[in-house]
Amino acid sequence: MRVLAAMSGGVDSAVAAARAVAAGHEVVGVHLALSADPATLRTGSRGCCSREDAGDARRVADLLGIPFYVWDFAERFRADVIDDFVESYSRGETPNPCLRCNERIKFEALLDRGMALGFDAVATGHYARLSVEETESGESRPVLRRAVDPGKDQSYVLGVLTPRQLAHSMFPLGDSHKSEVRAEAESSGLPVATKPDSHDICFIPSGDTRAFLGARIGVRPGAVVDADSGDELGRHDGVYGFTIGQRKGLGLPGPAPDGRPRYVTSIDADSGTVTVGGAEHLLSRAMTASSPYWLVDETIREAACHVQIRAHGQATPGYVRRVGDGADARLEISLDEPVRGVAAGQAAVLYRPEPGGDRVLGSGTITASVPAATAP
Structure with a gap:
């Protein structure tokens, strides 16, 4: 296959690209320039998309012997991720910008451009597992599952991808632990083997979210x-x-x-x-979510599930009902046990409870929650 390897300049995307090459694919590396100021340098583990990161990605591509390009997605990133983040906070919501970046940049803008250029798939360094199953009608359907390494699992932030996007995605690290990935990078001589992971919000390298928002909202x-x-x-x-x-x-x-x-x-x-x-006011037993994505049989309208509302949170047993279709579609989710801190703007990612509880059922953006004291 012709594979477009998204190379951030970090160790995970470097090893993902290396594994795609080792698997015999025709690989081209691409670094997404998402910052309007490419001269900005990261500070330790804060920030990304810097000139330093682009240089690191290029050095890895040279070592792997693959073509390498830098694509300027700064305007698209500003509009679809940064502006969305600011507007969401101004509405009193709590968005997840990494989830939005995956949805609108890495697996929409990047994938669309790649497919227009004749690529079959985009490979990234996300920790998640992806396979294919055959439906009763004989069609193929992608299956998204949690990564083997529970501490690095990123299936939550990938839960907003559509079946079409997943069908053209590759996650080569899903069956590995982070320690194995770093060891592989070191043994392969990749120059980013010991580079620290990025943390916090990439476009707020200072870590001061309140100051960032205040300067834009007033x-x-x-x-x-x-x-x-x-x-x-x-x-x-x-x-x-x-x-x-x-x-x-x-x-x-x-x-x-x-x-x-x-x-x-x-x-x-x-x-x-x-x-x-008090803490008792933070507990919720039910919630509604808009813009639902469904990664299993479309005829399923309700199901038992495990509900996760944070990227590194615990999944809680519950039940989901899909109500309406098209623009009016929503999810009505009830929980077996109350969950603390449900907020509008968060994603509710649903997992199938059996077997293993690691398969993504679907997701939606939380619009409202019902306090535990008043939930039926």
């Missing part, structure tokens, strides 16, 4: 109110400075009168109200 003052009494406890400069479950940085003088810590329990961007309360 001051939008509102009230911080108590969940039980409704009393105003303080003021804030914008709901973008808060996320559901947040405990620190609330701008309040201390804990509740009874000594219990306060957490952000809800955010109303329209009124600018941030509500704080």
